Amino acid sequence: MITVYGIPNCDTMKRARAWLDDQGLSYHFHDYKRAGVPPEQLQRWLKELGWERVLNRAGTTWRKLDEAAKAAAADAAGAAALLQAQPSVIKRPIIEWDDGRLTVGFSAETFSRHL
Template sequence: MSAGPVTLYGLKNCDSCKKALKELDASDRETAFVDIREDADLDRLLPAWLQAVGAERLVNRRSTTWRTLSEAEKSGALGEGAAGLLKANPTLIKRPVIDTGAEILVGWDSGTQQALAR
């Protein structure tokens, strides 16, 4: 992982985000952290993220917040209502979201790690 700088969008207390930051730092990858609740411009970012990866990938359906939603909200979250729902509930965004400048990666799994190694 020695390519250019990346921006990691996440939450300070998110274990996946902490793990990603630690591994990126260990690989000497320049990484800027942006808290999605406090510092991210979700009005600008969410449409681009949804276009790049789709709601199926971006919405975290394993989160506590997801379980508290009504069925109507859940069905809208995977369709045209995704941006509004994610903006209102940033914890519904699967984390981390990593912007490499060339692509948007979601989650910290082997696929993301392989993509960053390219």
């Protein structure tokens, strides 16, 4: 089963979910703003994808953080703490494909390679 991690009102999430729906793929959606980020999943994402790819420095939530919070996220441990406390700074979507591989972000080309 494909698992899509993200928040429902994000435009990138909407495009990713629409693409999956258009392909007729079933998936589980995990809203990490509502249900939280499973700590074991976050650790896996950071290990396999790297904290720099998981941390979304281009989003509104990041821009609203104070400078001390941003500075604290300058390494893996600090980023992990911020990502757990502020799930909206996680790049979206994170997809766990049915074969266990992970992707971050949406690209129809990348998604197609996982079918």
